[in-house]
Amino acid sequence: MTRGAVPEVPLSRLPYVEGVLSAQQVADTAAAIAAMQEPWGAVPWTTGEHVDIWNHVEAAMAMLVGGQVEAAERAYAWVPTMQRADGSWPMKIVGGVADDERGEVNMSAYFAVGVWHHWLVRRDIRFVERYWPSVRAGLDFVVSLQEPFGGIRWTPVDDFCLLTGNSSIYHSLRAGVALADLMDDPQPEWELAGGRLGHAVRSHADLFEDKSTYSMDWYYPVLGGPVRGDAARSLLSKRWDQFVVPGLGIHCVDTNPWVTGAETCELAMALDVLGDQRSALTLLTDMQHLREDDGRYWTGWVYDDPSRPAPADEPRNVHWPHEHTTYTAAAVLLAVDALGETYGHATPGSGIMRGTSLAPHFDEIALECDCTSTPVR
Numbered sequence: 001m002t003r004g005a006v007p008e009v010p011l012s013r014l015p016y017v018e019g020v021l022s023a024q025q026v027a028d029t030a031a032a033i034a035a036m037q038e039p040w041g042a043v044p045w046t047t048g049e050h051v052d053i054w055n056h057v058e059a060a061m062a063m064l065v066g067g068q069v070e071a072a073e074r075a076y077a078w079v080p081t082m083q084r085a086d087g088s089w090p091m092k093i094v095g096g097v098a099d100d101e102r103g104e105v106n107m108s109a110y111f112a113v114g115v116w117h118h119w120l121v122r123r124d125i126r127f128v129e130r131y132w133p134s135v136r137a138g139l140d141f142v143v144s145l146q147e148p149f150g151g152i153r154w155t156p157v158d159d160f161c162l163l164t165g166n167s168s169i170y171h172s173l174r175a176g177v178a179l180a181d182l183m184d185d186p187q188p189e190w191e192l193a194g195g196r197l198g199h200a201v202r203s204h205a206d207l208f209e210d211k212s213t214y215s216m217d218w219y220y221p222v223l224g225g226p227v228r229g230d231a232a233r234s235l236l237s238k239r240w241d242q243f244v245v246p247g248l249g250i251h252c253v254d255t256n257p258w259v260t261g262a263e264t265c266e267l268a269m270a271l272d273v274l275g276d277q278r279s280a281l282t283l284l285t286d287m288q289h290l291r292e293d294d295g296r297y298w299t300g301w302v303y304d305d306p307s308r309p310a311p312a313d314e315p316r317n318v319h320w321p322h323e324h325t326t327y328t329a330a331a332v333l334l335a336v337d338a339l340g341e342t343y344g345h346a347t348p349g350s351g352i353m354r355g356t357s358l359a360p361h362f363d364e365i366a367l368e369c370d371c372t373s374t375p376v377r
Contacts, residue, residue, distance in 0.1 A: 007066060014026050037074070038051075053079060057075075135179060196364070198364065215243045244267075250267050
C-alpha cells in the first residue's frame with residue numbers, strides 16, 4: 001500500500017484530530033481497511049482470516065467515516081446474505097461460508113448500530129428502508145434469548161451471558177429503537193428488553209460469566225451505555241492502573257504485558273462518553289506507535305516489564321500477533337471521529353458511541369428479577 005489515498009468525498013469532510021491524525025491519514029487508514037475487503041464485500045480481521053459480523057460492521061462504519069463509501073456500502077450489502085431464518089448470523093465466516101454456525105447475540109445485534117450510523121452520515125432513507133427488515137430480525141433474535149435476570153445468553157446453545165457483549169447489545173437496542181422510530185415501526189419489546197438489560201449490567205454484574213481479566217469487561221459497560229455518570233467514572237477509576245500503560249495504551253488482559261490498539265481506542269471513546277476528552281486524547285495519541293506509514297495498524301505490542309519476567313521462548317518489545325487488523329484500524333477511525341468534535345473535525349456520525357442521537361436510555365420496568373422497577377432516565 002502507499003500513502004496518499006484518494007477518498008470518494010473531499011478531504012475537508014473527513015475527520016481529523018489536530019496533532020494526532022490528519023484527514024489524509026484517516027483516508028489512508030480507511031483505504032487500508034478497504035484493501036483487505038473480500039470480493040463479495042466481507043471484511044475479515046486481516047487478509048486470509050475469518051469474518052465476524054460485529055467487526056465487519058465496525059469496519060464498514062470506519063470506511064464510511066474515512067471516505068471509502070463504495071466499499072462501506074458493499075460491506076453492508078453483504079450482511080443480509082449471511083443472515084439465517086431466525087435472524088441470527090454465524091459466529092465465524094471463512095471464505096464466504098459459515099465456519100461456526102452458532103448465532104452469537106452481540107454480533108447479531110450490531111447491524112442496527114451500523115445502519116443508524118450510515119443514516120447519520122449519509123441521510124439516505126432508502127438505505128435504511130433496505131436494511132430495516134434485517135436489523136429487525138436480528139434484534140428480535142437477540143431479545144428472544146434474554147434471561148430472567150436481564151442478561152442475554154451468548155448463543156442459543158450456550159447458557160451464560162457475557163458482560164462486554166451485553167453492554168454492546170444495550171447500545172444496539174438504542175440504535176434499533178431509533179431506527180424503529182424513523183421507520184414508524186415501534187418495537188416496545190426491545191425497549192422492555194433494554195430496560196431489563198441495563199438493569200442487569202448495573203445491578204447484577206456478578207451473574208455474568210467472569211471475564212474480569214479482560215479490559216473490555218472493565219470499560220464496555222460505560223462505552224455501551226448501561227453505566228453512566230458518577231457510577232461510570234468510579235468504575236473506570238477502580239482498575240485504571242491495572243489496565244492503562246502510560247505512553248503505550250491499555251492491556252487487552254491484565255495478566256500480560258501486552259497493549260492492544262482496538263481496546264485503547266475503545267477506552268478513549270468510553271472516556272469521551274463521560275466528557276473526559278483530555279484523557280481520551282492521551283490514549284489515542286499513545287497508541288499511534290502501532291501505526292504503519294501506509295495507514296495500517298498492528299494489533300498490539302508486547303513490552304518489556306521487569307516485574308513480569310518473560311519465559312525464554314517469549315520475546316518482548318515486539319508486535320504481536322504479527323498482523324495488521326481491520327478492527328484495530330476501524331477503532332482508530334471511530335475514535336478520531338469522536339474526538340474530532342473537540343480537537344479538529346468530525347462527521348455527522350461522530351456521536352455514535354456517545355449515543356447523542358440514539359433512543360433515550362431505557363426505563364427499568366417489567367423486571368423479571370426480584371428488584372423493584374425504577375425509571376432511570
